[in-house]
Amino acid sequence: MEHFFGALTFVVLYGGTYGVVLFVLSIGLVMTMGLMRVPNIAHGAFAAIGGYMAVTMMVKWGINYFAAIVLATLCVSILGAIAERTIYVRLYRLPELDQILVTLGLCFIVIGSLALAFGPNVVSIPLPSSLTEQIGLFSRSFPLYRLFILAVGIVIIASFWLVFDRTSFGAQLRASVDNRSMAQATGIPVNRVVMLAFAIGTGLAALGGGIGATLFPLEPLYPLKYLPLIFIIMALTGFGNIKSSIAVAILVGITDTAGRYFLPELGGFVIYVLVIIVVALRPAGIFASRRGA
Amino acid sequence: MKIVVLSHGSAVVGSRGFRWTDFALLVIPLVAVYFAFPSYLSLASYVVIMAMFALSLDVALGLAGIVTLGHAVFFGVGAYAAGLLAIAGWQEPITGVLLAACCAAALALVSGPFVLRLTGLPQVMVTLLIAVLFYEAGNKMGWLTGGDDGLQGIVVDPIFGLFEWSIYGTTKYVYASTWLVVIFFAVQRMATSPFGLALRGIRENRLRMQLIGSPVMRHLMVSYMVSAFIAGIAGALLAQTTEFVGLGVLSVETSIDVVVMLVLGGVGHLFGALLGTPLYLLVKDLSQQWNPHAWMIVIGCLLVFVTLFARGGLFGLLHALHDRLRGRNDEGNS
Numbered sequence: 001m002e003h004f005f006g007a008l009t010f011v012v013l014y015g016g017t018y019g020v021v022l023f024v025l026s027i028g029l030v031m032t033m034g035l036m037r038v039p040n041i042a043h044g045a046f047a048a049i050g051g052y053m054a055v056t057m058m059v060k061w062g063i064n065y066f067a068a069i070v071l072a073t074l075c076v077s078i079l080g081a082i083a084e085r086t087i088y089v090r091l092y093r094l095p096e097l098d099q100i101l102v103t104l105g106l107c108f109i110v111i112g113s114l115a116l117a118f119g120p121n122v123v124s125i126p127l128p129s130s131l132t133e134q135i136g137l138f139s140r141s142f143p144l145y146r147l148f149i150l151a152v153g154i155v156i157i158a159s160f161w162l163v164f165d166r167t168s169f170g171a172q173l174r175a176s177v178d179n180r181s182m183a184q185a186t187g188i189p190v191n192r193v194v195m196l197a198f199a200i201g202t203g204l205a206a207l208g209g210g211i212g213a214t215l216f217p218l219e220p221l222y223p224l225k226y227l228p229l230i231f232i233i234m235a236l237t238g239f240g241n242i243k244s245s246i247a248v249a250i251l252v253g254i255t256d257t258a259g260r261y262f263l264p265e266l267g268g269f270v271i272y273v274l275v276i277i278v279v280a281l282r283p284a285g286i287f288a289s290r291r292g293a
Numbered sequence: 294m295k296i297v298v299l300s301h302g303s304a305v306v307g308s309r310g311f312r313w314t315d316f317a318l319l320v321i322p323l324v325a326v327y328f329a330f331p332s333y334l335s336l337a338s339y340v341v342i343m344a345m346f347a348l349s350l351d352v353a354l355g356l357a358g359i360v361t362l363g364h365a366v367f368f369g370v371g372a373y374a375a376g377l378l379a380i381a382g383w384q385e386p387i388t389g390v391l392l393a394a395c396c397a398a399a400l401a402l403v404s405g406p407f408v409l410r411l412t413g414l415p416q417v418m419v420t421l422l423i424a425v426l427f428y429e430a431g432n433k434m435g436w437l438t439g440g441d442d443g444l445q446g447i448v449v450d451p452i453f454g455l456f457e458w459s460i461y462g463t464t465k466y467v468y469a470s471t472w473l474v475v476i477f478f479a480v481q482r483m484a485t486s487p488f489g490l491a492l493r494g495i496r497e498n499r500l501r502m503q504l505i506g507s508p509v510m511r512h513l514m515v516s517y518m519v520s521a522f523i524a525g526i527a528g529a530l531l532a533q534t535t536e537f538v539g540l541g542v543l544s545v546e547t548s549i550d551v552v553v554m555l556v557l558g559g560v561g562h563l564f565g566a567l568l569g570t571p572l573y574l575l576v577k578d579l580s581q582q583w584n585p586h587a588w589m590i591v592i593g594c595l596l597v598f599v600t601l602f603a604r605g606g607l608f609g610l611l612h613a614l615h616d617r618l619r620g621r622n623d624e625g626n627s
Contacts, residue, residue, distance in 0.1 A: 265433075
């Protein structure tokens with residue numbers, strides 16, 4: 001029994017943290033997909049830039065871990081706002097394949113630049129000693145770092161909930177996702193909402209890249225390597241369905257971890273096969289019932 | 294990508310079918326390379342094989358509008374099938390290629406129902422995931438694929454029992470080029486047939502084709518299988534000519550590479566695949582010599598530039614040039 005609880009805690013804690021990082025990494029893409037219908041292949045690139053920025057600040061300039069991550073998040077969200085106004089704004093009226101190609105091109109440019117600047121190997125992020133301690137739960141020990149990620153995730157989810165449901169920006173965002181032209185007609189500054197949402201989304205991706213750097217190691221190919229995972233969250237969520245993406249990300253995290261833990265010889269297959277079947281059966285997302293794709 | 298429909302439409306759908314000018318445009322460069330670069334024929338046969346792979350993608354993406362980021366699955370399955378056949382003792386090359394291509398087409402028959410009922414992003418997603426799945430499977434099933442070490446010791450009989458595989462790559466090059474010419478004209482024949490027109494209709498407006506009673510799913514399925522078959526041929530040729538199959542043939546990078554090759558050359562014109570592949574490989578080689586990481590940046594910039602400012606890729610540019618040189622004489626005839 002003790003063993004079972006140990007295993008269960010392991011799966012829930014590791015899967016949960018994995019899911020939280022996935023959520024933070026992909027929420028921006030879910031939002032912008034809903035707002036702009038641009039499948040932004042370069043989304044992971046913003047996460048990688050954030051992670052690398054945090055590492056640089058810590059190693060080169062000696063900035064504290066937490067401060068570095070906050071600073072990197074802010075920098076990347078400004079970068080995201082600039083990219084939205086200069087590059088992405090050109091893509092809205094293009095066919096989907098063109099959008100994919102341009103963002104793939106951006107992704108390549110970032111990968112090449114990261115490789116030039118930091119070399120082709122994995123760069124590890126030095127964790128502060130306060131996060132590397134172990135705590136015991138059900139006769140197993142878990143790093144405090146995992147709990148930290150969970151806490152960050154809960155804070156982000158709670159503030160998302162508040163902003164989304166309780167502020168007028170949230171209402172504008174929801175309206176723009178649901179019906180862009182109608183929102184514009186009622187006087188909502190949709191372009192500004194889109195830019196802000198893009199900035200928030202890329203900033204959160206950078207945050208995910210920073211705090212998740214031990215789960216998803218930083219390397220130049222990061223934006224392409226984790227693209228399938230980010231896409232899985234988006235595909236299962238459906239376009240712009242921000243609330244369900246929380247559930248989806250945590251579900252994917254726990255399923256994948258459970259799959260790898262209980263059926264190690266199958267490894268990552270469990271999640272891929274499940275997702276292919278789900279997407280083929282319900283192209284609009286698991287929880288989509290209100291609207292079609 | 295919106296396919297550029299030219300004023301007279303002949304570049305997309307040449308209603309006259311086989312044309313000697315096309316034949317000359319394809320064969321003369323192939324022959325010229327044979328005589329101009331006799332010491333680089335192994336490399337040249339690699340380019341020819343990748344061009345065939347890009348051509349197979351053009352059947353799915355350019356003709357039928359199936360957007361895929363997982364086409365390497367068929368290439369890889371063809372390569373592994375050909376390699377395993379040769380190792381198992383089936384060393385006749387041409388039937389080996391055809392059998393391997395049939396394996397790839399069979400896979401398309403199985404994965405098609407998942408992929409083809411979707412459009413847009415979900416379709417891209419599922420093709421990408423299937424590709425990831427196969428790469429992981431290839432990695433895990435080391436007893437079959439050789440895992441990271443790859444399949445080694447592939448030995449193939451001389452072609453027709455007559456032409457030995459020379460170390461200079463002459464046989465390889467002629468063999469791969471012959472396949473390319475045959476497949477190219479078969480694809481061109483298909484593109485200009487009523488079936489090809491139906492595919493074009495599906496690409497432009499799927500719902501409308503359904504409404505006028507066209508069997509959309511069946512057409513898509515056939516085009517997907519043809520595309521997989523050709524990709525399988527390309528993979529099998531790669532296995533036979535390099536006598537090696539590595540996991541790289543199944544990787545997502547290969548899938549993305551082939552999309553970029555096709556886009557640089559121009560989607561939907563068949564010749565675009567043949568132009569884009571050498572361009573891509575040349576740019577990759579030159580920029581890698583300059584700096585090993587720079588090529589990603591160069592290819593990324595090219596991709597952004599071509600998509601935003603040079604729709605139709607290299608083929609589109611050449612065609613615009615051709616039109617300008619002829620002073621748009623034939624505008625009134627069409």
